[in-house]
Amino acid sequence: MLDFDMLGLSPTLQAAVKAAGYDTPTPIQNQAIPLALEGHDIMGLAQTGTGKTAAFGLPLVEHLMKMEGRPQPKCVKALVLAPTRELVNQIAEALNLYVKGSKLRVGTVVGGQSINTQIRFLSRGIDILVATPGRLIDLMDRGAVRLDTARFLVLDEADQMLDLGFIHALRKIAPKLGRPRQTMLFSATMPKQMEEIASTYLRNPRRVQVSPPGKAADKITQSIHFLDKGEKVSKLKELLLRHPESLSLVFARTTHGAERLMKQLVADGFDAASIHGNKSQGQRDRAIKGFREGSIKILVATDVAARGIDIPDVRVVYNFDLPDVPDNYVHRIGRTARAGRDGEAVAFCSAEEVGQLKDIEKVMKVSIPVASGDRPEPVKADKPKRGGGGGRGRRPQGGGGGQGMSQGKPRQQRRNKQRRRSAA
Template sequence: MFDFDMLGLAPELQRAVKEAGFTEPTPIQNQAIPPALEGRDVMGLAQTGTGKTLAFGLPLIDHLLAEPGKPDPKTAKALILAPTRELVNQIADSLRTLTNGTKLRVATVVGGQSINRQITFLARGTDILVATPGRLIDLMDRRAVSLAEVRHLVLDEADQMLDLGFIHALRRIAPHLGTPRQTMLFSATMPKQMEEISRTYLTDPLRIQVSPPGKAADKITQSVHFLPKADKPAKLREILSRDMDALTLVFSRTKHGAEKLMKGLVADGFNAASIHGNKSQGQRDRAIKAFREGTINVLVATDVAARGIDIPGVAYVINYDLPDVPDNYVHRIGRTARAGREGEAIAFCAPDESDLLRQIQKVMKMEVPVASGKSTLDDYSEASRPSRGSRGGPRRRGGGGGAGGQGKGGKPSFKSHEGGGQGAKRPRRRRRAA
């Protein structure tokens, strides 16, 4: 275990780390930063909320500070790819905290924003470019950016980046990158097929795994309510009413469902907003800002937020609908219990979602304790039921681990955002975009 002041970082970077209040590294930082500083390719696996952004951001910035000269027009020295707009913005905000007062420039390119403004900014060149693949390809097609000078590549949430939805974009981007280069992949889950594909992008990588893939953070208390679909709205309102001041993130499977649910909550007097793929980037940014600052305390979202929200004050995550992809459950509930805090994850399971829950439990290698209702899982064990006093919903919190008063303050944190699930009796679902 090292302290950050033992790494021999550039003086301005060491100063920024101290000002941000970081002294002891998390396990993923402890194992990934030293070899990354040496220039090794790194494949890092760690639970959500354990500091992966700092694990790749610190060595990346240190390398760039040591390089002479400014970036040429329309070029970048380092490229970070992430699957969602929210995650791109979150990463960039964290890196800007560390690069403040240095020569380095951080730029973002995401869909939903003015491409002409992004073209203008990139015309000056940038040291670090954080991007979603689709918008980056648009800019490449317009010859607004050249990646030939990129010597550092980071894929954040690498499992989703290398999933079929992004692999074609990566195959278009990769040939344009400079060589030789350092490549770092970080994720909370690592499916076997993704690991095989990742070998294309890394050279003699050091694999670092600080927790089993699919394992949720230890400080997350999980529970599930078995109930008919028609009873979900009432159960949600019951749970929300027990801790009205807590920051609560509610996940819906579809865009339409998220919007309808949010409007119903607002009509019933709850302070709620929503984010999903039908919202403009400005609307999504404003909703997350209000949630971070505590102006609203219930945020209804699709999986667009499963990997893109890093707000330490989130006390509860409610899976109103279970995700079609089991790994997404791990990412969803990882929005709570961040930065060492405690959190609670509550799931609703309707009869037609039983197979989804079964697959989630298989991925996590654990049974989710039952809070209410009768399980419809074939392999359900009575031993998984909590004691009588723990049924019926989330416990109220107090003290440092509670929800009250933790939703405010927008300081960036470095503690870091649909398919299968079919059973024999369950028809195939069509993939829905977040």
């Protein structure tokens, strides 16, 4: 394994790396950094918590330090796109460590903050802009930012951007970027559509992969409790009391469920907070700050935060509700066992969730060890009623009622729009 001083980084950047507390590069950094320094486009596949930010951030800063001149008003030299506000903030935090000792400036634009403030700071130009796609397009539409000077593009957690429906935003943003440019795409999974994105926006990319998609970190100890849905809260409280001083991250499926669970925990004396799409950016920032500093011991979150939290001290991740998308389970539990630490992932499974568990174990190619209870038989969904009756039955077959035939797609579009709004 190489050391950071053997990867081809300049003395200034090596000093910044040392000051940031980095000792030995991770496997994804070992593979990606030398190739990126040579100017290759990169397609990086690695699970969460493997050091992807430094894998693209360090060579990006290295290239920019060698470029002469400050950015012109409204201009950007490098663009980093990420799917959530939390992830944008954490990428910017890491990049600010890397640019110490240089004249490079890092800025962020996300939803939930004053767009006028963002317009003002962009008017001076910025070296590295980290953004959520939605807010960036708002600024582009207002003529507040120019991307034709950008010679570097990074797509971080690109598969989640697909899940949130940001592909249309990417198609609008990418043609505005300057050429020639270097593009780096990092993702935890590689769905078919990702291959299409890579072929469209990357030039002869070098592929680096350090773990198969769907594989959890080796240092995560997993377990599952089979129990009735109504028993989950009491079981969670019982387990939380075993490690009262540890940081625990609890995942719920819905915003309302996360908020309700947080309030139940607080009522019983736990130091808990929540982050989800119905929280303002300020509320989310304060909750994460308190969690990172340890004044909040339990953070209840929805999947909007599954890839936006990088807090090495998280000891246990609880899947209070199993996710509907199997890959999200891997992303969730990847919030623990970070930076070489050990971690624990505990899941609750009711009879209604056995199908989700089966999909998760199929993706991960493992059988999660059972901590308590017996695996129940799956609960079969009620068959939809035929004919009229409130629009919740089977879709009409054939003519008449075209609204019923097409309602699925608009509903999904509305759902994606809400998820994008919550993330950005």
